[in-house]
Each structure stands twice: as C-alpha cells, then as structure tokens.
Amino acid sequence: MQLDAEAAFFFSMIVTATQAQNDEKSVLIIGGGIAGLAAASKLGEAGFSVVVLEARNRIGGRILTQHDSSSDAAIEFGAEFIHGIAPEIWEPLQQYGAEVTEVEGESWCVTDKKLSPCKFFAQVDAMLDKMNDSQPDESFLTFLQRRFPNPNRDPELEEARQHAIGYVTGFNAADPGLVGTHWLAQGIRAEEKIEGQRAFRSKNGYEDLLNAFRKRIARRGVKVRTNTVVERVGWRRGRAEVMGHNGDDRVVLTASQVLVTLPLALLKAAPGQLGVVEFVPHLPKEKVESLEKLEMGQVVRVVLRFRHRFWETISPPNDQSKSLSNMSFLFTQDESFPTWWTTMPRKPPIITGWAPFRSAERLAALGRSSIVKKSLRTLANVLELNLKGLESWLEEACFHDWQNDPFSRGAYSYGKVDADGAQQSLSAPVENTLFFAGEATDTSGHNGTVHGAIASGYRAAEEMIYARST
Ligand SMILES: Cc1cc2nc3c(=O)[nH]c(=O)nc-3n(C[C@H](O)[C@H](O)[C@H](O)COP(=O)(O)OP(=O)(O)OC[C@H]3O[C@@H](n4cnc5c(N)ncnc54)[C@H](O)[C@@H]3O)c2cc1C
Structure with a gap:
C-alpha cells in the first residue's frame, strides 16, 4: 500500500509537471533576485534557453521598491543605496536611461543626548x-x-x-x-x-535596475515562473531534476545545468522548511564547510513618512544658526534604531530607521505595529520631541520583515573569522551541473551588496557557458 501511495504521488508529479526541459541548451535558474536575473540576461544573450523559478509572486528578491503616493518618492524595503560606481549597476542603469543622484547632506550625531555635527x-x-x-x-x-x-x-x-x-x-x-x-x-x-564611500540613488529607486534587467531578459526570451517554490534538486553529472510546486500544482523540470541563487540562510537551513531546497545527493563536503564560515546578518528597517519635514526646524542647543534641514544621516546611541537617514538631496518628508544585528534580533520578535511604535519612540527620544505630536504627524510606515521572510531569512551575508576562501568554495560549480550565484558567493569582496550579487550572476553565467563549450 505504501508503495502504491508513493507511486501515485510520483505519477501525479509527472502528469502535472509544468514543463520538462530536455533541450541541451536549456538551463534552470533557482531564484529571481538580481543575481538570477543578471545570470539569465547573460545566458540569454549567449543563446541559452533560460527558465527562472521564483518562489515569490514577484522578481527582485531583496530589492523591493514602492512609490509613495503623495510625493512619488521611491520607498525601499530592501536595498536602497548604490555604493560607488560599480559597472555592474551603472552600465544597465545608464542603458535604461535612469536618472541617478548622489547622496548629499550633513551627518549629525546624538551623543549623550547632545546633538552635534558628526x-x-x-x-x-x-x-x-x-x-x-x-x-x-x-x-x-x-x-x-x-x-x-x-x-x-x-x-x-x-x-x-x-x-x-x-x-x-x-x-x-x-x-x-x-x-x-x-x-x-x-x-x-x-x-x-569603486569609490564605495560615495552613495547614489536612482530616481525610481532600485526598481529602475530591476526594470533594466526585466527589459534585457524579455528581449532574450527568458521565461520567469513566479510563485514557483523549489523544494528538491536531484542531480548527477550532466543532469538535474528540479522539483517544487506552484500553488497546488507540482512542478518537475529537468536540465543539464542548474544555477542556484538562493540566499545564504536558505542554503544553511535544514530541509523540510518552506523555501529550503534539499539536494539529492547532498552538496559536497567543501561546500557545506564553506557555509559554516559565512553568516547571514540581520536588519530591521522602517521607513516613516510624515506630514512635513519636522526635523528642519531642530537646532543643536548651543548653535541656533544651524539646523537639521540638510541632514542626510543621524547617528545615535539608541539601542533599537541607532541610525537614521533622509532622502537627501531630495526632500520628501521621509525618514528611515535602521536597526542592525542585536537591535534587529530583539525587534524581529515583535510584530509590525510594535516595531513602528518603537521607531517613533526612538525618534522622539533622540530628537527630544513630544511622542504624541510625532505620532500625529505620521502618515505612513513601511516595513518588511526580512528575518521572518521564508525566502530570505535575514538581510545579507558576511564572513566569519577564518572565512578566507569560503566564497570561492561556495561559488564553485559541482560536476559542471550545479552552479552557484547570489551575493554570498561573490568572490570579488562585494558580498552583501547589489553589485556583488550581479557580479556573481555574471560569473556563474560565464562558468555555465564555458562548461558547455568544453
Ligand atoms: C534591508 C536591506 C537593505 C539593503 N541595503 C542595501 C543597499 O543599500 N545597497 C546594496 O548594494 N545592497 C543592499 N542590500 C543587499 C542586497 O539587497 C542584496 O545583496 C541583493 O539584493 C541580493 O540579491 P540576490 O539575487 O543574491 O538574492 P535575493 O535577492 O535574495 O534573490 C534570491 C531569490 O531566490 C528566491 N527564492 C528563495 N527560495 C526559493 C525557492 N525555494 N524556490 C525558488 N525561489 C526561491 C527569493 O524569493 C529571491 O527572489 C540590502 C538588503 C536588505 C535586506
């Protein structure tokens, strides 16, 4: 009976399989974040037939932009800053015709309750x-x-x-x-x-970069299947079978090359949880060891839109000639939200609170409304404002819980002590069948960034193209 049930299950998977990919030049990409899209564009350009499998109902992964209804400012839930002049970001943005602005303004510090320029x-x-x-x-x-x-x-x-x-x-x-x-x-x-100390934003936020890649992959015939959660990759040299589901439909796809762009925390997590992929057979020992040497950082960010830029009239107590009207960053000693920033040089009434590491761990245990309340309390406290007044000026609070999101399980990766070579080992192809990209696999020192993720996607695509040619 047990065997019958298993056979029936297997048969149902086969008959409901969305598509079987047997073409020699077909590749599957797991994950439609920026690394997956960058790889897809390069592979498409090289004449490969590419299918991207994305668990969420949207592409972009840890890039998620919305537009403020009143000011049309870009509100970022994930990546916001373009760090430096990395060609991986600037080239597609320029080709897309995006308007990019350098971050400007003054940095202020609150130390021992005293406000002063940093x-x-x-x-x-x-x-x-x-x-x-x-x-x-x-x-x-x-x-x-x-x-x-x-x-x-x-x-x-x-x-x-x-x-x-x-x-x-x-x-x-x-x-x-x-x-x-x-x-x-x-x-x-x-x-x-790459002049990484300079920071920029695109006019419509990171959505511009996503659109640039959307256009590229559409031109190159890349297929993107959203709402497709991969659960298992069965593989042997030259062939991989990717299984998962799209709603109630089972999905079974085969290809001779699969690119895995899963976030680090998903690669580290035990199978059986939503989003976590089981590899059969297991990934090689060196790859598992490299995962131990890398860690996923935690971040909670809250974007607050107020009725007006109330901070413009705040001055340091000992110098009324100065004000926070050109404030870009505010560094504090607050335990919950130590860092804040505005959208300078643009001036919508928007301010972002940033809670990394321990603050994020503490906040992640609270619900959305407690997190927003805590951010308001912090802001009132560090700027010595009346909390009730501040609350009454608040029009919107935007927040995405990356820690508890099953498809990211954290913010971005970093290397622990003795992690030398871990990214190289994590990124190394397995039997010319499984390939790896994603910010944690970048080997050029740019882990945890958008440009690092794109670089990893390009690198993996080149490895796949090379593997086919040999
Ligand atoms: C709050 C925050 C702020 C940041 N700020 C910046 C910044 O200012 N500047 C900067 O350069 N970088 C920033 N980053 C980092 C940057 O966003 C990431 O490095 C980059 O977007 C990672 O891209 P990726 O393609 O490697 O991963 P992801 O974007 O995570 O893509 C992986 C994709 O895989 C999908 N997936 C997961 N599981 C499955 C599954 N089982 N089946 C199918 N698909 C699956 C996910 O849904 C996701 O779309 C920030 C990140 C966060 C969270």
Whole structure:
C-alpha cells in the first residue's frame, strides 16, 4: 500500500509537471533576485534557453521598491543605496536611461543626548585601516581590544570604538564578535576600487535596475515562473531534476545545468522548511564547510513618512544658526534604531530607521505595529520631541520583515573569522551541473551588496557557458 501511495504521488508529479526541459541548451535558474536575473540576461544573450523559478509572486528578491503616493518618492524595503560606481549597476542603469543622484547632506550625531555635527569618520577610518589581512584572522571585537585597548576608559577613544563597532554592525549587519577582519579588510579594499564611500540613488529607486534587467531578459526570451517554490534538486553529472510546486500544482523540470541563487540562510537551513531546497545527493563536503564560515546578518528597517519635514526646524542647543534641514544621516546611541537617514538631496518628508544585528534580533520578535511604535519612540527620544505630536504627524510606515521572510531569512551575508576562501568554495560549480550565484558567493569582496550579487550572476553565467563549450 505504501508503495502504491508513493507511486501515485510520483505519477501525479509527472502528469502535472509544468514543463520538462530536455533541450541541451536549456538551463534552470533557482531564484529571481538580481543575481538570477543578471545570470539569465547573460545566458540569454549567449543563446541559452533560460527558465527562472521564483518562489515569490514577484522578481527582485531583496530589492523591493514602492512609490509613495503623495510625493512619488521611491520607498525601499530592501536595498536602497548604490555604493560607488560599480559597472555592474551603472552600465544597465545608464542603458535604461535612469536618472541617478548622489547622496548629499550633513551627518549629525546624538551623543549623550547632545546633538552635534558628526566628527568621528576620520578616526574610525584610521582604526579600520589598521586591519591587516596578511596577519592571522581575528574577530573585529578582538582586533579592537588588541589594537585599541582602553584600560583608562578615555571617553574620546571609547566613543571612537563605539562608532567603529557601529560601522561594522550598521553597514555590514554583522556580529562584531564573529565577523573576521580578513573579510572586512578585503571588503573595504574592494569598495575603495569603486569609490564605495560615495552613495547614489536612482530616481525610481532600485526598481529602475530591476526594470533594466526585466527589459534585457524579455528581449532574450527568458521565461520567469513566479510563485514557483523549489523544494528538491536531484542531480548527477550532466543532469538535474528540479522539483517544487506552484500553488497546488507540482512542478518537475529537468536540465543539464542548474544555477542556484538562493540566499545564504536558505542554503544553511535544514530541509523540510518552506523555501529550503534539499539536494539529492547532498552538496559536497567543501561546500557545506564553506557555509559554516559565512553568516547571514540581520536588519530591521522602517521607513516613516510624515506630514512635513519636522526635523528642519531642530537646532543643536548651543548653535541656533544651524539646523537639521540638510541632514542626510543621524547617528545615535539608541539601542533599537541607532541610525537614521533622509532622502537627501531630495526632500520628501521621509525618514528611515535602521536597526542592525542585536537591535534587529530583539525587534524581529515583535510584530509590525510594535516595531513602528518603537521607531517613533526612538525618534522622539533622540530628537527630544513630544511622542504624541510625532505620532500625529505620521502618515505612513513601511516595513518588511526580512528575518521572518521564508525566502530570505535575514538581510545579507558576511564572513566569519577564518572565512578566507569560503566564497570561492561556495561559488564553485559541482560536476559542471550545479552552479552557484547570489551575493554570498561573490568572490570579488562585494558580498552583501547589489553589485556583488550581479557580479556573481555574471560569473556563474560565464562558468555555465564555458562548461558547455568544453
Ligand atoms: C534591508 C536591506 C537593505 C539593503 N541595503 C542595501 C543597499 O543599500 N545597497 C546594496 O548594494 N545592497 C543592499 N542590500 C543587499 C542586497 O539587497 C542584496 O545583496 C541583493 O539584493 C541580493 O540579491 P540576490 O539575487 O543574491 O538574492 P535575493 O535577492 O535574495 O534573490 C534570491 C531569490 O531566490 C528566491 N527564492 C528563495 N527560495 C526559493 C525557492 N525555494 N524556490 C525558488 N525561489 C526561491 C527569493 O524569493 C529571491 O527572489 C540590502 C538588503 C536588505 C535586506
């Protein structure tokens, strides 16, 4: 009886299979985030027949833009900043004709409840410069203790140390006790090459980049199947069978090459949970070991739209000639939302709260409305405003829970101590049949970014094209 049930199940899968792909030049891509789309465009251009399988009802993954109904400003739930002048982003945006603007404005700090222009950047840069990836690897916290101990608790040094930790947790969403200085130093070097200290936004947000890739893949005949959750990849050299479901329909597709672009946290998670893919046989030992060396950072961001830009009239207590009217960033010591930013140089009444690492872990346990309330309380507290007044000016709060989203399970990846080579090992093709892309597999030092994800997609596509030609 057991056998009959299994046979019936198997038969039902075959008959309801959406499509069987047997063409030699057919490839399947699991994941329609920017890495998958970049790979699809390159493979399409090379004459491959490409099908992208995407679990959500939309493409873009951790890129998700909405448009504010009153100001038409782009509201980002995931990626927002274009870091530097990476060609992977600029080339498609320029071809698409997008209007890109550099982030401008002043950075303000609230330290010990005192508001003042930030002065910590040079000191933090000097600290970070001391990380050396030709010496043994260590965690960022160990490095800080070893290189910048503060036995006498000098307040200035302590403040710089806290800002340095704030950079690592805020920018990299990383646990400073786990993240390796090698990974950080390599990332900083890579960013310097693309002027990564400069930041830009496209007029319609990252949606412009998605549209640029949408156009490219449509021109190249790439098929995208949304609402298609992959559950299992059975593989042997030269052939892979991808199984999943689209609503109630079973999906079974075969191809001689499959590109996996799943977020790191899904690759690390145990099968049997929504979104997690089981590989049969298991992925090779080296790949599983590389997963252990990488971690998924946590971030909660809340975008608040108010009736007006109330911060424009706020001045530091000792200098009424200045105000926050050109504020771009606000760095605080708040435990929940330490960092805030506006949309400068554009001036809609929108401000974003950023809660990385431990703050994100704490907030992720709360529901949406508690998170929004907490963000308002923080803002009222750090800017010494009346909470009730602030609440009454709020028109909209936007939030996406990336931690509890089964198809991301976190924000973006980082390398732990002794992670050297982990990205290379994670990205390596298996038997010229399984290929790997996604921000965590980028080998050029740009993990955790959109340009890193695109670079990984291009790299994987080239590997697939090369494998076919040999
Ligand atoms: C809050 C936040 C802010 C960020 N800010 C920035 C920023 O300012 N600048 C920057 O450069 N980067 C930023 N990033 C990082 C950037 O968004 C990512 O590095 C990049 O988008 C990752 O692209 P990807 O294609 O590798 O992964 P993803 O976009 O996650 O794509 C993977 C795709 O796989 C799909 N999938 C998952 N499971 C399955 C399954 N079982 N079957 C089928 N499909 C599946 C997912 O739905 C997803 O679409 C931010 C990220 C977050 C979360």
